[in-house]
Amino acid sequence: MHTHHLFYYPEAGRQGIETWQSDLNSAMIRGAKNSDICLCVSRWEQQTLQQEHGIRSHYLPNGVNVSQCDLAKPQRFRKKFRLHGDFLLWVGRLDPVKNPRAFVELAIRQPDMQCVMIGGVTRQDVLRHYGLEAPANLRLLPQLSHADVLDAIAACRVLVVTSFREGLPTLVLEGMALRRPIVVPAEAGCLDATDGDRCAAVYQPGNPEDLQDRVRYVLREHEANEIGRRRVLAEFDWRVIAGKLDRIYQGSEES
Structure with missing residues (x-):
């Protein structure tokens, strides 16, 4: 299982994306593509994974206690x-x-x-x-x-x-x-x-x-x-998120 939070974008470096950030982006893509289940914490980054990298993921937002x-x-x-x-x-x-x-x-x-x-x-x-x-x-x-x-x-x-x-x-x-x-x-x-x-x-x-x-x-x-x-x-209480994660594991939760 791979959880995707956020790619490094040009704003992440003082003069654009740094080499180590680009390397981590590549590693994140490989991890997501090779995972059995890919989770993504945001709707917009979920779209990026699908549209730019052909990676299907389940939306599981960050939660708060x-x-x-x-x-x-x-x-x-x-x-x-x-x-x-x-x-x-x-x-x-x-x-x-x-x-x-x-x-x-x-x-x-x-x-x-x-x-x-x-x-x-x-x-x-x-x-x-x-x-x-x-x-x-x-x-x-x-x-x-x-x-x-x-x-x-x-x-x-x-x-x-x-x-x-x-x-x-x-x-x-x-x-x-x-x-x-x-x-x-x-x-x-x-x-x-x-x-x-x-x-x-x-x-x-x-x-x-x-x-x-x-x-x-x-x-x-x-x-x-x-x-x-x-x-x-x-939508974001951990008690709600936990139930959503259980349904993803069971295969009953829509992406």
Whole structure:
């Protein structure tokens, strides 16, 4: 059995796909073609496998542990990291495909709003890679435990995703499970998760003005993401995913 998440695309390297990434793409194709059962976590990448490589796969999306999400405590995060008031949240790593620069630029454009980055991006990284001074309203935190990240999501005013590419982003699903307002790029993996703009505000990648506009729109709305919560419970809860996987094994689940 082979599980396919995401190919490496040009956005994954600083100057396009790197050699090792191309080699891994080839290995993923071989693994998928030679498997008895191929699973794919996103509808859009499932289409890529079929249309570009002739590989048939079963759709088995990433899932989230909703029960674990429900244990998140926003005040625990605020107390631990001494945060007060509303803040925008970004979670990721210093990786071209995650596009942390867009969130740094958002913080610069939105000086009246606290912005928090989790994942180990440092002020030196921001200066070295982007030629930018991290603004005073930007809080840079290291990699945290999953429990801390869930607390952070529960505590944030808006969860912001800036990735150039995603398979099916678990972070977005967790934000939906926790009823958080979310802003995502018009990118296939994110839109698979949010059902287009039904569960998130969507901005055009590479357009900082549009990102800022969508964030401001969500800040004005003051609404919990109940639609996102219901979508996760219906389609992405691990209890739902487990049943789907059983049916795939039994041969009774449509692809």
